[in-house]
Amino acid sequence: MLKLYNTLSRKIEDFVPITPSKVGLYTCGPTVYNYAHIGNLRTYIFEDILRRVLQTNGYEVNHVMNITDVGHLTSDADSGEDKMEAGATREQKTVWDIASFYTKAFFQDLADLNILEPRVICKATDHIKEQTNLILQLQERGLTYQTSDGIYFDTSKLSDYGKLAKLDLAGLEAGNRVEMGEKKHVTDFALWKFSPADSKRQMEWNSPWGVGFPGWHIECSAMSLKYLGDHFDIHCGGIDHIPVHHTNEIAQNEGALGHQTVNYWLHGEFLLTNDERMGKSKGNFFTLPVVKEKDFDPLAYRYFCLSAHYRAKLNFSFEALTGAANALQKLHQAVKKLARETTAATEVDTVILERFRQAANEDLNMPQALAVMWEVVHANDMPAEIKLATLLEIDAVLGLHLEAVLADANSAQADIPPEVMELVTARETARQAKMWAESDKLRAEITARGYKVEDTPTGPAVMPL
Structure with missing residues (x-):
């Protein structure tokens, strides 16, 4: 039985899908104004492991991921520049060029890390109608109000607002030191922002309320509901999404529909560097191209991430990455040696494979799963063909591209x-x-x-x- 930690309940729960043998999975995608850093990519690796574990448990996974190419402001308080417009100014390109370039860069990172592509990839700019329709639903339910700069969600209208993050709403109001503008409450958030009267934005659309652009939170609600329906299984993201973005998604979904729309909320912990959160705002981040320039296989970073539980903080250093690279190289050498010793993988060792799956099914316990994998590598009494078959089956979850290593080894033999x-x-x-x-x-x-x-x-x- 697969067990997952649900942020909503703060408990590890048995996973029970809404529809037997099928899973609806939504993962928050990148804001494509710059390269993703390796801290961001740690979250996508965790989500990839989740999908692979679901698939090895026999589920058909409908995986949907958004691309945020408009509306993500530099401040969670609904102020500051749109990150996309800021990126265009920084690089003296159009917003559309910026979005295209960094979207391609992001998917190259996914390919380098052997992360499975989502079944559905949806851009915010392609779903403006869905977003305005959802705002209209919220308006009809009396959950919105208008200010001089946009349409806002009135969080006081929901009795359980903030349940995901367990927010102390009274404390937030009493301790508020944030410039609120015309917002009624500190937790209220923008659904639609009006374009400035004295300038024209590169990305803006007509709406029932005037020319402007959607808020960041409304896009994920609109697109997840469109592609997964009004009740789906799992929603994922980084732990930083809990207090604002995912809290506001829940408010929008349940405010519009009147019922719970997501059963399980999963969140990956931060990647640290020098014991501080890695982030673009801090300037203490590395991108995957930088890692590659230092002659590291991107899969060494994937292995590094697997060495810690997804809900545990992980401190990055190039020394630690070197250790992961050495371990990965030893694994590849073991596979190459097996390729020389046997002509084909046969049946798996079902006992040890079951132990591996038990570890993976215990809230994606990859450190324990890796330990089982190394038991296979070091099992001197296991026939080469069974060892190879078992490692390949294990790698269907780990995603370390052992089939490619095997193919290269066989090709070298043939040459x-x-x-x-x-x-x-x-x-x-x-x-x-x-x-x-x-x-x-x-x-x-x-x-x-x-x-x-x-x-x-x-x-x-x-x-x-």
Whole structure:
């Protein structure tokens, strides 16, 4: 039984889907005004593990992810610049060019990290109508009010507003030191912002209330409900989304529909550097291209993230990443060695695979799952073909691209020149006849041609030096 920690209940719960064998999964995507940093990417790795675990449990996963290409302001208090417009100004490009460039960069990061692409990828700018329609629903229910700069959600109208974050609303109001403008309450938030009267934005649309652009929170509500329906299984994001973005999504969804729309809320913890949260605003972040420039395999970063539970803070350093890279290299070497020792993966070790799945099903316990994987690698009494099959099955969850490593190893074997293979065969004949001097002479000839031969339980294995 798969168990997941539900932020809403603050408990680990048995996962029970709404529809048997099917799962609706929404994951908050990037705001594409700049590169994603590796702290952001840690969240997408956790969500990828969740999807893979769901799939190995036999669920068909309808995975939806948004692209925020408008409306995400620099302040959670609904003030400041739109991050997209700010990015365009910074790079002296159009907002549309900025969105296109950084969207492509983001999906390159996902590919480098072997993260499965969502089934549905939806851009905020392609769903303006859905967003304005949802705001109209909220307006009809008496949950909105208008100020001089936009349409706002009145959080006082919901008795359980803030339940996800367990907000102390009275304390927030009493301790408020934020410039509220015309907002009625500190927690009220923008659904639609009016364009400035004295200037034209690059991204703006007509609406029932005037020309403007949608708020950040309304896009995820509108698109998740469109593609997953008014009741779906899981919504994910980073832990920083709990107090504002996801809290406001719940308010919008339940305010418009009058019932709970998401059963499980999952959140990944922060990546730290020097024990501080990594973030663009702090300037203490690294991007995946920077990691690649330092000659690290992106999958070493994936392995690094798997070494900690997704709900635990993880402190990043290049020294720690080097340790992960070394572990990944040892794993790849083990797979290559197995490729030389066996011609094909066969049946799996069902006992150890069950232990792996139990770890994965215990709220995605990847450190424990990795420990089981290394047991397989170090199991000297396990036949090579079973070991290889078990590792490949495990990697369906871990996503460390072991099939690609195996394919490369097999390709290297296939590329060995016929004359070298003739020497290998002759050496094996001499070895079986216990003609040790002839065997050593032939090994030396093989080495002189740039190859080495290893004797394995299933016969000689040859590889380039």
